Amino acid sequence: MPGGRSRSPPPEQADVVVVGGGVVGWAVAYWLKALEGRPGAMRVLVVERDPTYSRASSVRAVGGIRQQFSLPENIRMSRFSASFLRTVNEHLGVPGEPPVDLQFNPSGYLFLASERGAAALERNVRLQRDEGARVALLSPARLKEKFPWVNVDGVALASYGLEDEGWFDPWALLGAFRRKAASLGVLSCVGEVKSFVMSSNVGLVATGQEQPVSRIRYVNVHAADSREYQPVSCAVVVNAAGAWAGELAQLAEPRLRLPLEPRKRFVYVWHCPDGPGLECPLLVDTSGVYFRRDGIGGNYLGGRSPAEEDEPDTSDLEVDYDFFQEKVWPELARRVPAFAALKVRSAWAGYYDYNAFDRSAVLGAHPGVENLFVAAGFSGRGLQQAPAAGRAVAELVLRGRFQSLDLSRFGPGRLAAGEPLAESAVV
Ligand SMILES: Cc1cc2nc3c(=O)[nH]c(=O)nc-3n(C[C@H](O)[C@H](O)[C@H](O)COP(=O)(O)OP(=O)(O)OC[C@H]3O[C@@H](n4cnc5c(N)ncnc54)[C@H](O)[C@@H]3O)c2cc1C
Structure with a gap:
């Protein structure tokens, strides 16, 4: 089966159990095997409850990768990911199998800033350049010259990525990690982790207050729609459960809540024959609305993150079309006059794997469970950060x-310490 995925029960023992078979889980599994000291020695198991990925973020992403961030760590992760994607077949190619084709579109990101946001944009670009990214700063006049379809009213400054930015096919990256990891011997199974068997009081840890640290002894993997489960004994567990990572962590340590949760985001696809055309980058407007070209047939896709008080209900993945009419379309039509005459063709919703504390990834050892590592909370950037996060x-x-x-600033310790590490260039 693809990726070594099997309906048979999981093994009774594994060295590392990765919970969550999205792009992050498979990236971690791949890197564990790629970096292991003695090839073939380590038993890595990926547990995924939904082999159709019907709600997984990885296959509902827009596929964007950019270098334009405000945190050096995010820039460095994306720079590594860009070089990984450029040479993807050296990493994820499997002898005898067709080469990986990520369908990369190197069209760049274009951030627009109002007078209020211009200084921050300029500061970010300085940092991005210091980190080696090629990013141009454009005055409104230069912006208009380069992208004549943009209405530059209210724009004080723009930044445009000249290299290593664009979008690619999320399924292709997920499939490539999975196929390569399986070829290196990673095991996988369909099942849901609903509980852990813990041993407690193995030590004391400082997490704001002293409290006992526990340790996972067994991961209980439940078969779908059944009471049956298989306890898998293991040395290490990686929580790569995406939007459900907070829930999963709570099963292991109910006293320490990680603020990792699903946030519903809508992506709308529209047709506009007179729209920007082939030279269209992924544009992030001063309003927060974003869009990009989708193929070459006059289609575009985009959306925006809602205000905190308007966060939609996350119990299903229904699309709110009123949100497009009221909050997205007016901004689109203001920024690109041709979009006044667009026609919505389709839409989908997906969950951002959201870190409600500071909207940055959480990477590192769980403060209360000795052998649990967290790789989650990417808040809309996990696809592009997966190659770097997996390796880290x-x-x-x-x-x-x-x-x-060095991604130590993304460690979970900052949550308990109340020290946010916020990325300002969010979409
Ligand atoms: C609309 C939208 C647009 C986005 N656009 C971009 C973009 O342009 N660029 C970018 O980099 N990122 C983007 N993202 C974010 C990106 O998709 C996510 O950050 C990334 O996919 C997270 O990957 P993951 O593997 O952690 O999560 P997922 O893909 O959700 O995988 C987690 C898996 O864990 C499984 N799971 C959960 N709990 C359990 C359990 N108890 N037992 C077994 N399995 C379990 C789930 O079934 C799921 O398949 C976007 C996201 C959305 C929703």
Whole structure:
């Protein structure tokens, strides 16, 4: 079966159990095998409850990758990911199998800033350039010259990524990680982790207040729609449960709530024959509305994150078309006059794997469970960060520290310490 996925029960023992078979889980599994000291020695198991990925974020993403961030760590992760994607077949190619084709579109991101946001945009671009990214700053006049279809009213400054930015096919990256990991011997199974068997009081940890640390001994993997479950004994567990990572962590340590939760986001697809055309990058407007070209037939897709008080109900993945009419379309038509005459063709909803504390990834050892590592909370950036995040978490598991990129500021410790690490360039 693809990715070594099997309906048979999981093994009774694994060295590392990765919970969640989205792009992050498979990236961690791949890197564990790619970096293991003695090839073939380590038993890695990926547990995924839904083999159709009907609600997983990975296959509902817009597929964007950019270098334009405000945190050095995010820039570095994306720079690594861009180089990984550029040479993807060196990493994820499997001998005898067709090459990986990510359908990469190198069209760049275009951020627009109002007078109020211009200084921050300029500061971010300075940092991005210091980190090696190629980003241009455009005055409104230069912006109009380069992209004549943009209405520059209210724009004080723009930044445009010249390299390593664009979008690619999320399914292709997920499938490639899965196929390669399976070829390296990663095991996988369909099942839901609903509980853990813990041993407690193995030590004391400082998490704002002293409290006992526990340890996962068994991961209970339940078969779908059944009471049957298989306890899998393991040394290490990686929580890569995406939007459900907070819920999963709570099963292991109910006293320490991680603020990782689903937030529903809508993506609308529209047709506009007179729209920007082939030269259309992924544009992020001063209002927060974003869009990009979708193929070459005059289609576009986009949306916006709602205000905190308008966050939609997350119990289903129904699309709110009124949100487009009221909150997205007016801004689109203001920024691109041709969009006044667009026709919505389709839409979908997906869950951002959202970190409600500071909207940044949480990567590292759980403060209250000795052998649980968290790789979640990417808040809309997990697809592009998966190659770097997977490697970082594998390094932590195998070597006890970050080696290639120092991502220690993303550690869960900051949550308990109340020290946010916020990315300002969010979409
Ligand atoms: C509309 C939208 C647009 C986006 N656009 C972009 C973009 O342009 N660029 C970008 O980089 N990112 C984007 N993202 C974000 C990106 O999709 C996510 O950050 C990323 O996919 C997270 O991957 P994941 O593997 O952690 O989560 P998922 O893909 O959700 O995988 C987690 C998996 O864990 C499984 N699971 C959960 N709990 C359990 C359990 N108890 N037992 C077993 N399995 C379990 C779930 O079934 C799921 O399949 C977007 C997201 C959305 C919703």
